[in-house]
Amino acid sequence: MSTLEVLRGGTLTTVPDLGRPGHRAGGVPASGAMDPFAAAAANLLVGNEPRAALLEITLRGPVLRFGRAATIALAGARFSAVLDGRPLPWNRSVAVAAGGALEIGDALDGARAWLAVDGGIAVPEVLGSRSTHLRGGFGGHEGRALAAGDRLPLGPPGDGLPRRLAAPLFAPRNGRLEVRILPGAGEEGFTALARERLTAAEYRVSPLADRVGLRLSGPPLSHTAGADIPPEGTLPGMVQVPGGGEPIVFGPDGPTTGGYAKIATVAAADLGALAWLRPGDRLRFRRATLGEAREALARRRAAVAVAVEICSGIEENSREEGAACTPST
Amino acid sequence: METRIPLAWRWAAEEAVLGTLACEEWDLAARGAHGLAARIAALPGAEALEIVPGVRSVLVRAREGEALAAGPLLAMREIEVAKDGESAGTEHRFAVGYGGAGGPDLAAVAAAAGLSGREAVALHAGALYTVAFVGFSPGFPYLLGLPPALRLPRRQAPRPRVPAGSVAVAGPFAGIYPQATPGGWHLLGHTETALFDPRREPPALLAAGDRVRFVPA
Structure with a gap:
């Protein structure tokens, strides 16, 4: 099976998906990506379902090596990140060659980001979810944060189409x-x-x-x-x-x-x-009000679903976030 | 004899309501909350709800992405409870090694109660407990029925790591730590029984309404 090899774990890198509902009465919280909208966007950027498992990265990121050619996307706060010696653009899909190495360094303007890989992180489901529950010690990769030497299974590769995030996510501004x-x-x-x-x-x-x-x-x-x-x-x-x-x-x-x-x-x-x-x-x-909160949630969900567009004519590994992107029809 | 406990609801989140029983007597209130949770679980469409009992409350939430049909819940205004009833849940027995490294607070708890260690163990192991609810961490049972002499406030300084299987008391509750977690309860002993297994369905060994006895090992 194709794997993602962890060369450095980073401050706290875990595997979430969109959570594990239905077990609160047994003391089990949903866990899941801390920003479900950013995680869903990262997944959509690589052609995954919004609830595919991915990586949540905190403050200082991991160093990873890809066991197969992959399409990846980093969304969330800005981190210094280098893919095979070149700066990694964020909020868009990027092609990685088999054997490619990605080093995600320090967060530049926030605390967390989400890294999606086409096919998703194929760790086994526990109680209906792939999310890590750190206190419970289950889910994700062996119920814990990633560490050097871990090998994560990857799902089957996706369509590899170039995609970018066309609208900003709701996030802090200037702290x-x-x-x-x-x-x-x-x-x-x-x-x-x-x-x-x-x-x-x-x-x-x-x-x-x-x-x-x-x-x-x-x-x-x-x-x-x-x-x-x-x-x-x-x-x-x-x-x-x-x-x-x-x-x-x-x-x-x-x-x-x-x-x-x-x-x-x-x-x-x-x-x-x-x-x-x-x-x-x-x-x-x-x-x-309750009504305003419900409306805001519906709008937020709808916005993520349409925020990702398929591009044509953008250069592979273009460094600019706002690289020319013509929505395909 | 049946007693009627008034029930008040409020919206606690976009698609969640919290029903609270107006009852200060926690044993009675907890049985009322279990009865309420069972009534809610029997409503049509209840399989799409998260129903979370508290000591005298029930939190009801719709699954992610779904709207909560709150009408039938908000229409429940009181709950009937048998005044001297007993919980009908499953009874579980836990073998406990009291004191020693697994129960470092036994001597202090006994001293605070004016008892010898042996007397404190007899008191703790002599009671029949009811699971009021499961919370804090996966599978952690909050047990009512602790003899009053063993009720103490939580420790001033919580321990950064309480071992899994620790049998503990704090305030009116007895409990068992299913995982190694930080914790501020007084540790009386240790049990080998696993309280939580994510490969099991349901994963938590105990559920609200179950009964518990501790047996000195």
């Missing part, structure tokens, strides 16, 4: 992001001042930000009757506030239940963009 929030998670457990602060203040992303939760620092949010609640079901995007008053936004590997009061839920349409934030970046919250 700043504003996301919509819904109120239903339990805001009655917080003071009026806390509720006002949540949308008036700017929060900074703490160094303790990972796939489980994005810890934020900023003005503390006070509870009316203590931080503890009878433990109840939680979801990605819920904003939990422990006793110290600083909020944590749950990510895709977040716990399925929690015993701290929650002040809001980040709208699903905006949740993926949190994956791009680096420690020190700034985050603001803006209130939205």
Whole structure:
């Protein structure tokens, strides 16, 4: 079988797909790509189904060698990346020769990116998904982050057509992001001042930000009757506030239940963009209605589906992101 | 005797609602939540829902990409629970090696309760527990039924790594760590039984409503 060989694992490189629904009552979160829209876009760029397994790359990327000719695409935050000695363009498909080596270095303007390979990463499905669940130690490649010496199976090669991303993904700009929030998670457990602060203040992303939760620092949010609640079901995007008053936004590997009061839920349409934030970046919250959040999610999904277009007449390995691309008919 | 517990719903996300039982008595509330979860699981189309019990709540979410048909849920305004009923779930027995390296907090928990280690073990192993819900990590059971003398706040400093199989207590709950994870509970002992196996269906050994006994090994 054709493989992708890992020569260096990077800071935290894992295999996700779009997640593992249906097992929350057993304590199993969905996991999956932290920005499902960027991951879907990367997959579409190489001709895969949106939910194919790919690589999620964090802060410093891996070094990889391709066991077969492949079409790859890197989407998400910008990383320094070199393919066989030449800079790798992002947000478009790139052809790799058999034996080709890709070195993805440091993130330049964000925290995470997604690397798709045509045919997908063909690790076995566990509970209906190929996503890594780090805490559970299953899924992805042996339930863990990639390390030097790993060999990942690749699926059958795709059509190899050149494609590019024609519209930008929703992401932070200059280290700043504003996301919509819904109120239903339990805001009655917080003071009026806390509720006002949540949308008036700017929060900074703490160094303790990972796939489980994005810890934020900023003005503390006070509870009316203590931080503890009878433990109840939680979801990605819920904003939990422990006793110290600083909020944590749950990510895709977040716990399925929690015993701290929650002040809001980040709208699903905006949740993926949190994956791009680096420690020190700034985050603001803006209130939205349930209807607005649903509409935004539908728009976001539709936008990804049409954002990728097949090109003709672009030079192989052209370095420019906005290389001429005539949509084929 | 049946008691009726009022039930309040709110939207917790785009396609998710949380139903909370107005009941401060957690044993009763948990049985109410299990009854509610079972009623929801029996609704037409329920196979497309994620139904997640909490200690006195049920979170219901539509699968990714689908809309939640919330009407039948929001129409449920109360739940009937037998006041002195017992959970009808499967009973599981766990052989536990108490104390020693696998239970480093046994002496401290016993001391806090004014008991000898042997008495604390007898108390812990003498109780019948009910799985209130499974959460925190894959397969982690939150058990109600802990004798009051063994109830302590979580440790001030959580351990960065609690070994898999650790039998633990914190607050009103007893539990078992299925994986090696960070954790702030007091560790009384260790069991060899696997609580979670992703190759099994369902992967979690215990489910809300099941009953648990601990047997000193």
